[in-house]
Amino acid sequence: MRSIILLNFITIVYASDIPVIKEVEAIMDPAAFSAVRFVMSAIPFLPFVFRSRDDVQTRNAGMELGFWISLGYLLEALGLLTSDAGRASFISLFTVIVVPLLDGMLGAIIPTRTWFGVLMSALGVAMLECSGSPPNVGDLLNFLSAIFFGIHMLRTEHISRSTKKENFLAILGYELSKFCT
Structure with missing residues (x-):
């Protein structure tokens, strides 16, 4: 039961990311907000970075x-300057499509049910993207952001397979520190 509650809490936090960023961009420079956001996130991991x-x-x-991940977040922030937060949230779901597509292109065997899910996701994103206001540059940037997030997920999976568990927090620290630069 605890894991279900935690999963739902994380889902709510994840789902609130884009609307919160969109609101903050109205009152604060996106670059400054990103810098503060990720510097604060990197601080707890600095001891692991120094140790490794x-x-x-x-x-x-x-x-x-x-x-x-820096490319993903940068393009997301730039895309949100001209894109609607709701549309950007739906476009960001394209990451779910990108991961198996790239993995399949790299030689992995992707189960048929995954390809069915990719097809359904692509149709859903296309239907949502094609309704309402016309597409804009922000939508393209959010789409590219989803691709870079997908690449990040795949690379994280590949890197984690060859990394000792005691180095995971150091990798995360380097990752966040890189984003801050």
Whole structure:
């Protein structure tokens, strides 16, 4: 029961991300907001970064993941300047489509039910995107953001397979530190 409650709480927090960013952008510079947001997130992980500063593999993995996630968040913030928060939220769901598509292109065997889910997700996103106001540059930036988030998820999966558990927090620290730069 505790895990279900936690999953629902995390879902609510995740779902509120884009509307909160959209509201904050109305009163604060997006770059300043992102800097504050991720500097505050990186602080707890700095001891792990310092402890693993001589581990080149951990540093490189964290920096790579930080690069992909930085592109995703940067394009999301820029996209929200001209895109509606609701539409941006739906476009961000494209990440769910990107992950199996890229994984399949890289040689993974994707089950048929996953491809069915990809097709249904693509149709749903297309129907939502094609209704209401016409597409704009912000929608394109949010779409590209979803692609970079998908790349980040795939790379995180691949990197985590070859990383010792004690290095996970250091990788996260490098990732957040990269975003702050």
